[in-house]
Amino acid sequence: MIAGHLVARPIPGLLPVRDSRATLRVLIASLAPGGAERIVVEWVGAELARGRSVELAVLHPRNHTLAAPAGLTLRIRERESPEEFMRTLAAEWRDGAASVSTHLVPDAFLSILWSAGVRTVPTIHNARDGWRNDPREWKPENVPMAIACADSVRVELLAAGCVVPVATVRHRPRVGAAAFDAGLRREIRAELGVGDSTFLVGAVGAIKRQKDYRRAIEVLARLVKRRDAALAILGGALDAEGLAELDRLVARAVALGVAARLRLPGFVPMIEPYLAACDAVVNVSRFEGLSIATQEALAAGLPVVAARVGGQGEISHAALTLLDAHAAAEEFAAHLATHRVRASLVAAPFARAPRIASAALAHRAPTGALIDTLFVTANLNAGGAQRSLANLAAALAGRHRMAIAVCGETTATQFADMLRGAAVEAFRPAPDADPIAAAESILAHAGERGARNVCFWNADPRVKLAVAKFATEGLRLLDVSPGAYAFAEMEEARGFAACIAYSGAYYYARLDALVLKYGAAAHPPCRRVELIPNGVALRPAREAAPGYPRFLVNGRIAPSKRIEAIVDAFRRVSAVHRDAQLHVVGAAEERHVGYAAALRARAAGLAVRFRGAAADLAPVDEPFTAALVLGTHQGSPNAVLEAMAASIPVIANDSGGTRELVVDGHTGWLLAEDAPSGALAAAMLEAISDPAECAERARRARELVRKAHGLDAMARKYLAILDAGSAPRHEKMDAWTSTSAPGAPRPSLRAPSPATAVP
Amino acid sequence: MDMLQDFLVGLAPSTLFFAVITVLVVVAVIRVRRERGKQARNEALFVSMFPDLQPYYHPARVFEYVKARLAQAPPRSGKVWKDPPGFAGRTADIRFEGEREVVRILDAAGALLTQFIFEDHKEGGAIRIGKGKLTASTRMAQPRVRYWHPDREFKWTPASWIFKTPLAERPFESSERGSSFSSDSSSSSWSSRGAAVAPFVAAGGAFDGGGASQAWSEGGAVSGESTAASTSY
Numbered sequence: 008m009i010a011g012h013l014v015a016r017p018i019p020g021l022l023p024v025r026d027s028r029a030t031l032r033v034l035i036a037s038l039a040p041g042g043a044e045r046i047v048v049e050w051v052g053a054e055l056a057r058g059r060s061v062e063l064a065v066l067h068p069r070n071h072t073l074a075a076p077a078g079l080t081l082r083i084r085e086r087e088s089p090e091e092f093m094r095t096l097a098a099e100w101r102d103g104a105a106s107v108s109t110h111l112v113p114d115a116f117l118s119i120l121w122s123a124g125v126r127t128v129p130t131i132h133n134a135r136d137g138w139r140n141d142p143r144e145w146k147p148e149n150v151p152m153a154i155a156c157a158d159s160v161r162v163e164l165l166a167a168g169c170v171v172p173v174a175t176v177r178h179r180p181r182v183g184a185a186a187f188d189a190g191l192r193r194e195i196r197a198e199l200g201v202g203d204s205t206f207l208v209g210a211v212g213a214i215k216r217q218k219d220y221r222r223a224i225e226v227l228a229r230l231v232k233r234r235d236a237a238l239a240i241l242g243g244a245l246d247a248e249g250l251a252e253l254d255r256l257v258a259r260a261v262a263l264g265v266a267a268r269l270r271l272p273g274f275v276p277m278i279e280p281y282l283a284a285c286d287a288v289v290n291v292s293r294f295e296g297l298s299i300a301t302q303e304a305l306a307a308g309l310p311v312v313a314a315r316v317g318g319q320g321e322i323s324h325a326a327l328t329l330l331d332a333h334a335a336a337e338e339f340a341a342h343l344a345t346h347r348v349r350a351s352l353v354a355a356p357f358a359r360a361p362r363i364a365s366a367a368l369a370h371r372a373p374t375g376a377l378i379d380t381l382f383v384t385a386n387l388n389a390g391g392a393q394r395s396l397a398n399l400a401a402a403l404a405g406r407h408r409m410a411i412a413v414c415g416e417t418t419a420t421q422f423a424d425m426l427r428g429a430a431v432e433a434f435r436p437a438p439d440a441d442p443i444a445a446a447e448s449i450l451a452h453a454g455e456r457g458a459r460n461v462c463f464w465n466a467d468p469r470v471k472l473a474v475a476k477f478a479t480e481g482l483r484l485l486d487v488s489p490g491a492y493a494f495a496e497m498e499e500a501r502g503f504a505a506c507i508a509y510s511g512a513y514y515y516a517r518l519d520a521l522v523l524k525y526g527a528a529a530h531p532p533c534r535r536v537e538l539i540p541n542g543v544a545l546r547p548a549r550e551a552a553p554g555y556p557r558f559l560v561n562g563r564i565a566p567s568k569r570i571e572a573i574v575d576a577f578r579r580v581s582a583v584h585r586d587a588q589l590h591v592v593g594a595a596e597e598r599h600v601g602y603a604a605a606l607r608a609r610a611a612g613l614a615v616r617f618r619g620a621a622a623d624l625a626p627v628d629e630p631f632t633a634a635l636v637l638g639t640h641q642g643s644p645n646a647v648l649e650a651m652a653a654s655i656p657v658i659a660n661d662s663g664g665t666r667e668l669v670v671d672g673h674t675g676w677l678l679a680e681d682a683p684s685g686a687l688a689a690a691m692l693e694a695i696s697d698p699a700e701c702a703e704r705a706r707r708a709r710e711l712v713r714k715a716h717g718l719d720a721m722a723r724k725y726l727a728i729l730d731a732g733s734a735p736r737h738e739k740m741d742a743w744t745s746t747s748a749p750g751a752p753r754p755s756l757r758a759p760s761p762a763t764a765v766p
Numbered sequence: 767m768d769m770l771q772d773f774l775v776g777l778a779p780s781t782l783f784f785a786v787i788t789v790l791v792v793v794a795v796i797r798v799r800r801e802r803g804k805q806a807r808n809e810a811l812f813v814s815m816f817p818d819l820q821p822y823y824h825p826a827r828v829f830e831y832v833k834a835r836l837a838q839a840p841p842r843s844g845k846v847w848k849d850p851p852g853f854a855g856r857t858a859d860i861r862f863e864g865e866r867e868v869v870r871i872l873d874a875a876g877a878l879l880t881q882f883i884f885e886d887h888k889e890g891g892a893i894r895i896g897k898g899k900l901t902a903s904t905r906m907a908q909p910r911v912r913y914w915h916p917d918r919e920f921k922w923t924p925a926s927w928i929f930k931t932p933l934a935e936r937p938f939e940s941s942e943r944g945s946s947f948s949s950d951s952s953s954s955s956w957s958s959r960g961a962a963v964a965p966f967v968a969a970g971g972a973f974d975g976g977g978a979s980q981a982w983s984e985g986g987a988v989s990g991e992s993t994a995a996s997t998s999y
Contacts (some may be wrong), residue, residue, distance in 0.1 A: 200817030273932030
């Protein structure tokens with residue numbers, strides 16, 4: 008057990024939720040079984056599962072359809088003409104703030120929405136040969152953004168003269184447990200009349216010329232010369248053209264003598280059991296966007312032999328064999344023949360982000376009270392990053408229009424109160440910390456408020472990635488980074504980045520400025536890099552030392568602060584100075600409660616006072632022999648600066664930007680980064696033994712803060728960056744002198760050169 | 767054109783006669799082959815869409831059996847019928863189990879090949895096999911057989927098939943002219959237009975529309991998806 012005052016728990020309702028995401032409105036040509044339709048249904052289903060309001064309009068009714076997920080508002084055209092249906096939609100949707108997502112709907116129908124002022128974000132699901140739209144005709148005022156299902160399609164769109172921003176969203180299909188069910192495998196194979204030893208090849212997709220099933224039949228004919236095999240085409244004919252293609256493929260099967268080995272179950276109610284039944288999948292399409300069929304087969308653990316067309320090359324999976332688009336049937340057969348009849352069914356799923364397309368709908372026209380900058384942070388917990396943000400916001404209040412989006416829960420009230428006192432707006436962009444919801448809301452909020460800048464300040468890297476991917480060019484993105492820790496976090500988010508067809512490299516290339524808090528030796532390339540150390544307010548100068556050894560640890564109780572080493576060091580000090588005290592001011596978040604309890608046990612019998620979190624900086628106004636600051640991945644540590652500003656000598660380890668503040672023997676004691684407790688104890692004993700030296704180092708440290716780490720100096724530097732590109736509105740501010748380093752070329756969603764464009 | 771005219775005029779009448787005959791024969795052969803090809807295509811459609819009826823229940827065979835069975839009803843004590851129509855070379859072991867007329871088709875060694883239930887029907891007779899039912903209309907001018915199954919149906923005459931299966935958006939007819947959507951509307955099992963019907967999936971696969979995503983924890987750990995699938999954001 009641990010005392011309640013030492014645990015920092017989320018405070019419900021501390022900040023208002025201002026979720027700028029609108030009802031998700033989607034228009035699709037039909038719900039006929041197909042990859043595009045499946046993407047839409049999975050996407051809106053995932054949003055519905057999170058409580059999102061969804062309206063789905065279907066232009067053409069069909070007999071065989073995907074099931075629309077429960078809970079959405081579904082409108083399917085009935086007796087009215089398609090034009091009348093579109094006009095009705097336009098009238099109902101014209102007042103919506105967000106764009107409408109459209110799928111496989113021709114421009115002629117979209118123009119009805121446009122003429123009513125409804126903006127659309129079309130998703131292009133196919134390679135150029137399968138387009139139903141002319142992207143050259145899209146105007147940014149009608150189409151603020153378009154989505155391509157694969158990079159290859161995006162390149163085609165740009166090459167075709169599309170002038171609106173295009174983002175790539177690669178959908179990874181969800182594959183359920185039935186795909187790995189051995190019982191279902193037996194059942195389906197029996198239903199198909201396929202024996203246990205027969206190698207069953209699946210071909211998935213509607214029967215149409217694009218799929219080139221005649222070629223699949225030729226592959227079958229070659230394959231049966233090598234082994235006992237059968238082919239099941241899992242898909243049907245939607246129209247007369249499809250029936251004609253069906254005739255042709257069956258005639259081909261007859262001509263090649265493999266009709267008895269062909270199975271045509273058609274549109275099956277669930278693909279998973281059929282995937283379980285198959286031993287491999289072949290995809291011989293003439294063109295593809297990004298094949299859902301290929302991906303779901305791979306996710307189901309099936310080997311896939313496919314033609315390298317369209318976005319197929321963007322599917323990275325060990326079980327995928329890509330052959331030349333014009334490879335002979337024999338070559339496909341040869342590769343299929345290398346696989347065995349499956350004895351076990353093992354999943355090989357993709358990581359997925361089915362809701363990321365929502366962020367593409369975040370474009371907004373300015374409507375609310377305008378701001379210059381929207382800061383984005385993870386929380387307002389009692390931490391250094393949060394303190395520096397609160398300090399900056401309070402310093403800029405009245406000089407810069409801003410708001411702060413706080414993505415996650417907050418466990419302390421002090422910074423929220425501080426911001427409220429400074430009349431700085433802070434809010435939660437979404438009800439929870441989900442990065443995709445937060446990103447969409449942040450983009451929408453920035454649009455509604457006419458923000459020029461979005462400035463990330465200790466934000467979840469996934470939020471940063473999602474915002475950067477869909478931010479339009481007019482929105483400046485800045486990242487204030489504590490250094491290596493943030494870069495490592497971004498690296499760790501590479502799985503998420505891959506899910507949304509993005510990367511850390513794209514992110515840093517997209518940034519307008521990367522702000523470092525200390526002169527980090529290494530950082531990602533960015534076209535503009537600025538150095539702005541933290542600033543703090545000076546406390547009154549103090550000469551008096553405490554009457555007995557008294558040490559301060561001021562900050563979160565967390566393993567990264569190495570407080571156990573401090574306790575061990577204090578034990579050594581206590582052995583010499585029995586009247587010494589150690590004051591630990593701070594609380595542990597719930598995930599670190601165990602650590603805090605262990606610390607208390609470790610400190611048993613010692614004069615260690617765990618005081619809990621302080622609501623303000625009052626503890627640094629108390630007399631202390633020295634402040635002890637150990638940490639890992641430090642940026643420009645506020646705990647050090649605040650102690651220095653209050654004339655408290657500092658003993659710290661050499662992490663991140665600490666060495667720029669604590670110069671050993673001059674402004675404090677700087678220990679090795681991994682300093683053991685013995686070294687720390689030696690420094691503490693030295694501080695106790697020489698009060699005069701202690702006072703002198705404290706004086707020099709305070710002077711350093713006054714000269715180089717003042718709040719106003721920090722505020723002016725940030726203001727210069729935030730106001731860059733706009734007319735100067737702060738005449739009293741000194742001109743900012745850039746220390747920018749050249750960085751990567753600026754990426755663009757509308758790049759003239761598709762080959763170099765960022766997806 | 768003039769050259770062709772000169773050439774034809776220059777031909778002897780007998781040569782011209784043989785040439786015409788040859789062309790007619792070639793055309794006839796091509797036509798027969800094409801017809802056979804189309805017939806084979808229709809048969810292939812039947813085989814590929816109805817694997818559960820293979821290899822014993824081709825509608826032509828079913829019709830033969832039903833017609834012959836109706837001509838000579840077996841006694842209640844049962845009957846062993848050698849070489850019955852529709853099952854040439856086999857034996858039909860007919861037994862009554864309660865009111866049901868159970869027919870077991872045996873090979874020459876007496877091994878069971880398949881079995882079904884025969885029923886009288888106002889149009890002729892019917893065969894129940896598994897979940898399906900084949901009904902042969904023996905009182906029409908030409909043979910007719912229809913098949914009903916919860917998932918798929920067909921109607922057959924010697925000249926054409928009408929299939930109603932998940933292979934096509936609507937019922938389609940397959941004849942010597944090729945496949946086309948059928949005007950047949952006698953069945954009522956299709957869902958009404960405009961309704962979101964039971965999920966059918968292909969061209970990308972099945973799914974239940976379930977939510978795939980979960981919230982991230984504040985700490986940033988990736989939550990696993992609830993199914994056997996993947997990490998989901």
